[in-house]
Amino acid sequence: MTTTPLSTAGSSGAPAVELCSLVKTFPSRRGSRGPAVRAVDGIDLRIEPGEVVAFLGPNGAGKTTTLDVVLGLTSPTSGTAEVFGRAPREAVVSGLVSAVLQTGGLLRDLSVRETVRMLASTYAAxxxxxxVMERAGLGPLAGRRVSKCSGGEQQRLRFALALLPDPPLLVLDEPTAGMDVTARRDFWDAMHADASAGRTVVFATHYLEEADSFADRIVLVAGGRVVADGTTAEIRARASGRIVSATLPQDRAGELLAHLRTLPGVASVEERGARAVVTASDSDAVARFLLDAGGSDLEVVAAGLEQAFMTLTDGASRSTRTAATAPTATTAPTAPTTPVDKELVR
Incomplete structure (x- = not known):
């Protein structure tokens, strides 16, 4: 029995998450004499039911603060945030949202099964x-004391606890931290099965390969703003186009390398032995030129996600945005004492 069937959660047609002109400021460390720090600086974002969305960004990018707003743990300074058409805190209390965070929330002296049963007893349904233990891969660990579980095993336990109310939206903060490769893949297989059934999954991660392999969509955040939003292929193309390489005729290598640098859309040209390696927005034009010039062993590949990540976040992350005259931050509402919210607030 579930508190909120996935089939009815999105029946209103509202997006799972909708952020409009979201701004969150914090007082300067220097107190009232300094300008307020904009942790989130005007984010617009819409996430539809059933999407698996990765939040990527360097430290201090604003992604955690944004997720805190979605969870109702903090209130926007300005702008709006809705979860399934409701205020975030209301959505949490209604059982529409669960979170898997990195620390806290576990009693070390209980066994794994005792922990799940105890929290389950706090729900009406x-x-x-x-x-939930089977879906989280906890069967072999049922009798183990929490204090004897590894970091990855404790993350799987938090995942099981988050599944108890059968929430339409799961918010995950570094969900596979401490898991080995096999456990990480099993975890994401379960997440994609849930997404296919209608559950929305939003996760923050520092594993670029994890976002690349398991997210349907990547939201790249830097300097409190969304700097890219799309599939990994779209983000790669936006950041640095494609990489075209070919072996050049030795008698004309210098001449051809010089000409490649003049082609429109060429971002960089490298000489690697007998090969020219060109990063360009118009890979077709570069490929045609290389073939016409007698190049051989032509290869065209998308730029790596790591390269795209560095390109898109470098400028934004270097400038810390501050507001000289920022609106007074809205006081966060008093946390309710429901079991769901206790699990979220760690």
Whole structure:
């Protein structure tokens, strides 16, 4: 039995998450004499039910603060945030949202099964304990004391706890931290199965390969703003186009390299032995030129996600945005004492 069936969660047609001109400022460390710091600086974002969305960004980018707003843990300074058409805190209290965070929320002296059963008892209705333990891969660990579980095993336990109310939206902060490669892949297989059934998954991660492999969509945040939003292929193309390489005729290598640098859309040209390696927005034009010039062993590949990440976030992350005259931050509402919210607030 579940508190909020996935099929009804999105029946209103509202997006799972909608942020409009979201701004969150904090007082300067220098107190009232300094300008307020804009942790989030005008984010617009819409996430539809069933999407698996990765939040990527360097430290201090504003992604965690944004997720805190979605969870109702803090209120915007300005702008709006809605979850399934409701205020975030209301959505949390209604059981529409669960979170898997990195620390806290576990009693070390209980066993894994005792922990799940204890939290399940706080809900009027919940997904069966055995079912959530199986989905989180906790069967072999049922009798183990929490204090004896590894960091990755504790993350799987937090995942099981988050599944108890069968929430239509899961918000995950570094969800696979401490997991080995196999456990990480099993975790994301379960997440994609849930997304296929209608659950929305939003996660922050520092694993670029994890976002590349498991997210349907990547939201890249830097300097409190969204600097890119799309599939990994779209982000790669936006950041640095494609990489075209070919072996050049030795008698004309110098001449051809010089000419390549003059082609429109060429961002960089490198000489690697007998090969020219060109990063360009118009890969077709570069490829045609190389073939016409007698190049051989032509290759065209998308730029790596890491390269795109560095290109798109470098400028934004270097400038810390501050507001000289910022609006007074809205006081965050008093946290309710529901079991769901206790699990979220760590």
């Amino acid at each position: 919940h997904t069966p304990v055995d079912e």
